[in-house]
Structures are given as structure tokens and as C-alpha cells.
């Protein structure tokens with residue numbers, strides 16, 4: 001089993017993550033809190049209240065976890081394609097796999113990475129939603145002191161299964177949309193690259209950026225549900241399941257609720273995934 005894809009997936013994921021993190025914090029806050037009027041309002045309030053550091057709350061943990069998650073995604077994707085088409089990463093330029101195979105491999109990668117991502121994503125969302133300013137003498141301390149404290153508190157208060165809160169919604173969000181992610185990327189690369197050649201860096205950047213946008217646009221409705229289920233049990237009422245959360249969110253806030261965070265998700269998706277794919281391709285090229 002080729003391991004380069006796992007390593008390249010890890011490094012490229014970490015680069016993308018840092019770049020997109022401030023957007024991600026604003027997105028999570030807009031999706032789960034009602035105090036902000038929009039993107040700019042959320043940015044201004046976060047900055048005033050918590051300084052630049054507020055945008056990077058809970059990042060150390062995802063940086064560590066992206067090592068696992070993105071390498072599982074890219075490693076499983078590439079190895080599924082290898083199993084389906086008997087071609088390695090290098091051979092795939094000359095013999096491109098069918099879109100059905102790409103989709104199946106993307107969905108498989110998405111499905112399996114969701115399991116690894118779930119606890120990390122839960123901790124990230126809980127920490128991002130702590131709007132208290134950095135420790136000031138006299139002010140009440142935030143509920144979670146950091147990622148490890150957050151993980152142990154969830155474990156103690158909500159049980160081991162509590163760490164997988166929202167995991168189903170996450171799996172439903174990621175399985176099809178990771179198929180869409182890789183299809184968009186391969187399709188755009190294929191269209192703008194002469195037969196048998198490697199795509200140029202510009203092509204990889206644009207194709208990666210659009211892959212991020214299409215997959216996030218389709219993932220946003222379930223992303224909202226996922227974030228809400230992760231916050232449930234803390235300061236919001238617990239939902240009976242994914243369907244219950246969908247129905248009650250729509251009843252209370254209208255259909256628009258499913259598009260919360262769409263603009264910011266797309267704005268974040270382009271640079272993050274352009275950098276992710278460029279560094280992924282570059283590293284594999286270097287090692288071949």
C-alpha cells in the first residue's frame with residue numbers, strides 16, 4: 001500500500017487548515033449563535049472582544065488531528081482508486097480513471113475519515129463557541145480550558161459516546177460531498193490539461209479551489225445540522241437525532257437556516273483547498 005499519499009495528505013491538510021482557520025471560527029459562530037448580524041459584524045465583535053487570537057481558538061488540536069484526518073482521506077482515496085483501477089498515482093495521468101471510480105473512491109475516503117474527524121471536530125466546535133475574552137482577572141473562566149480539558153470534560157459529563165456527538169451528521173455530510181470534491185478536482189484538471197501531461201500549478205490551484213467550493217456548497221445544510229448537534233446538550237436543547245434537528249431547525253428558523261455560513265464557507269474553501277491540492281501534488285511529484 002503506497003504511503004506517500006498519506007504523508008502528502010497530512011502536510012497539505014495542515015497548510016490549508018491554518019490558512020482557513022479564521023474563516024472557520026466565524027462560520028461556526030454564525031451557525032450556532034444568534035448574536036451576530038452577519039460576517040462583518042461577527043469579525044468586528046470577535047476582534048474587539050477577543051483580539052486576533054479569538055479567530056484561532058481551538059486550532060492546536062485540529063493541527064494535530066489533520067495529520068490523521070487528511071492523511072486518511074487522501075490515503076484511502078488513492079488506495080481505493082488503486083484497488084478499483086490498478087493504476088498508481090503517477091500512472092493515472094496517462095490512464096485517467098472513470099468519474100464513477102473517482103466518485104466511489106472519494107465517498108469511501110469521506111466515509112472513513114468522518115470517523116476519525118468526529119471527536120476532533122466536536123472539540124473544535126465547542127472551543128470555537130466560547131466567546132469569553134482571554135483570561136482577565138475577575139472575569140468568569142470559560143467552561144473549557146483547552147482541548148485536553150474539553151475532551152476530558154465531555155468524556156466525564158457526557159460519557160465516551162459524547163465524544164461522537166454529531167458523528168452521524170458528519171458522516172452524512174462528508175460521504176457524498178467528498179465524492180463531489182474529488183470529481184470536481186479531477187474534472188477541472190482533466191479539462192485544462194493536454195492529454196497525458198501533468199496539470200500546471202495554476203490549474204491545480206484553480207481546480208482545488210473550485211473543488212473546495214462545490215463540496216462545501218453541497219455540504220453546508222448538513223454542516224449546520226452537524227454543528228448544532230455537537231453543541232446540543234451544552235447550551236442548546238438536545239435533539240433526538242439528525243432528522244429531529246433538521247425539522248426543528250427549519251420550523252423555528254425557516255429554510256434559510258440550512259444556508260447559514262454558506263458565504264463564509266465558500267470564501268474559506270477556495271484558498272484552503274487550492275493550497276491543499278497544490279502541496280499534495282507537489283509533494284507526490286517530489287517523491288516519485
Ligand SMILES: C[N+](C)(C)CCCC[C@H](N)C(=O)O
Pocket residue numbers: 013016173174177178181212215216219269272273
Ligand atoms: C466534504 N467537505 C465539504 C465537508 C469538506 C471538503 C474539503 C476539506 C478540506 N480539508 C477543507 O477543510 O476545506
